[in-house]
Structure formats: structure tokens, C-alpha cells
Amino acid sequence: QKEVEQDPGPLSVPEGAIVSLNCTYSNSAFQYFMWYRQYSRKGPELLMYTYSSGNKEDGRFTAQVDKSSKYISLFIRDSQPSDSATYLCAMSAANQAGTALIFGKGTTLSVSS
Amino acid sequence: ETGVTQTPRHLVMGMTNKKSLKCEQHLGHNAMYWYKQSAKKPLELMFVYSLEERVENNSVPSRFSPECPNSSHLFLHLHTLQPEDSALYLCASSQDGQGGYGYTFGSGTRLTVV
Numbered sequence: 001q002k003e004v005e006q007d008p009g010p011l012s013v014p015e016g017a018i019v020s021l022n023c024t025y026s027n028s029a030f031q032y033f034m035w036y037r038q039y040s041r042k043g044p045e046l047l048m049y050t051y052s053s054g055n056k057e058d059g060r061f062t063a064q065v066d067k068s069s070k071y072i073s074l075f076i077r078d079s080q081p082s083d084s085a086t087y088l089c090a091m092s093a094a095n096q097a098g099t100a101l102i103f104g105k106g107t108t109l110s111v112s113s
Numbered sequence: 114e115t116g117v118t119q120t121p122r123h124l125v126m127g128m129t130n131k132k133s134l135k136c137e138q139h140l141g142h143n144a145m146y147w148y149k150q151s152a153k154k155p156l157e158l159m160f161v162y163s164l165e166e167r168v169e170n171n172s173v174p175s176r177f178s179p180e181c182p183n184s185s186h187l188f189l190h191l192h193t194l195q196p197e198d199s200a201l202y203l204c205a206s207s208q209d210g211q212g213g214y215g216y217t218f219g220s221g222t223r224l225t226v227v
Contacts, residue, residue: 043119043205044203046216100146100158102155
């Protein structure tokens with residue numbers, strides 16, 4: 001079993017839709033959970049960060065972590081064409097410099113106007 | 114441009130060539146990373162440097178050779194590559210205590226091996 005599983009999509013939705021992106025993982029030592037957004041021909045940029053279990057909201061974005069199920073989600077409300085990108089989940093067990101992030105494959109999202 | 118600059122943006126090289134990728138960070142971070150991104154695969158960690166010392170070499174073939182002369186610069190030296198090495202090579206940096214949420218990526222070097 002891969003450490004982090006993420007459905008690569010592609011996922012196509014109309015503007016204004018609610019989008020749900022998900023990852024599952026196998027390593028129970030993971031404590032730090034992130035979502036990165038990557039536009040075409042760009043490097044990934046941090047979108048959301050959560051420590052341990054719980055929810056975090058930032059504008060139209062909500063990140064959820066369920067450590068008991070080893071499952072994380074990213075919800076996008078009122079999706080916009082500018083949200084079209086690849087979304088990568090990432091996680092790590094520690095927070096020191098030099099700690100490697102383990103990534104999912106990424107889900108490609110297309111929001112049509 | 115972000116706080117992490119990668120050059121060149123695109124590189125085409127033959128299998129017998131030697132080339133180098135350069136990464137520079139202007140953020141005062143003390144850890145730097147090389148990742149490989151291939152289509153339909155997760156980002157693969159290649160090398161980690163913390164305080165200019167290599168702390169992880171993730172079973173990368175010896176045709177890839179990293180160099181970290183100081184905390185702001187990171188190089189990836191390439192020689193006798195194979196076509197399957199064609200990918201986007203991403204550099205990132207982070208600060209101690211922010212290993213998770215503190216990653217800043219460059220825009221990458223798109224490498225094509227012919």
C-alpha cells in the first residue's frame with residue numbers, strides 16, 4: 001500500500017459548485033497535513049495547513065483531518081475558474097527543518113464558467 | 114518570482130551531456146530539498162540538506178549529484194542521464210520548526226533527456 005493515496009481525477013465542475021478533494025494515508029505517525037495548489041508551469045504553493053485532527057477554514061477553503069480514519073479532505077465552496085489547478089495533499093511526521101513531506105499524486109481540477 | 118529561484122526553466126540534454134540545475138532561496142531558510150515530479154506520480158524526494166549537510170539521499174542514482182555550498186544555494190549536477198529522467202525538478206526550502214507548512218517551492222526546471 002502506498003503511503004499516501006489520492007485520486008488523480010481529472011475532476012470537472014461548473015462554476016459555483018462545491019468541490020471535495022480527498023487523500024488517505026497509511027502512516028499513523030503523520031501529524032502535519034497540508035494542501036498545496038499547483039498551477040500549470042508553476043511550483044506548488046501552500047494552500048492550507050492543519051496540525052493533527054480537526055477542521056480549518058480559510059475563506060472558501062476548508063481542510064479536514066480525521067486521524068482515526070487516516071483521511072484528509074479539502075473542500076472548496078463557490079468554486080471559481082481561477083481554482084482550476086492540481087491540488088496536492090502532503091503530510092509529515094515531524095516539524096524540524098529537513099523533514100521530508102510525503103505527497104499524493106495530485107488531483108487535477110477544472111472549473112468551467 | 115517567488116523567494117525560491119530555479120534556473121534554467123527548461124533544459125534539453127543528450128544522454129552523454131553534463132549539466133547543472135541551480136536553486137537559490139532568498140528567505141533565510143536553513144533546509145533545502147530537491148524533488149522530482151513526473152506525470153501521474155507523486156512528488157519524489159531526492160535530496161534533503163539541513164544546515165548545509167545532506168540528511169537524506171532517497172536512493173537516487175549516482176548520475177544525480179547534489180551540492181549545497183551554503184544555505185542559500187543548491188545545485189543538482191546531472192551526467193549520463195536516461196530518457197526516463199525527463200521530468201520537472203523542483204527545489205524547495207523551509208525553516209526549522211516549519212518543516213511542514215514552511216515549504217516554499219521554486220517554479221522548477223523542465224528537463225528533457227533526448
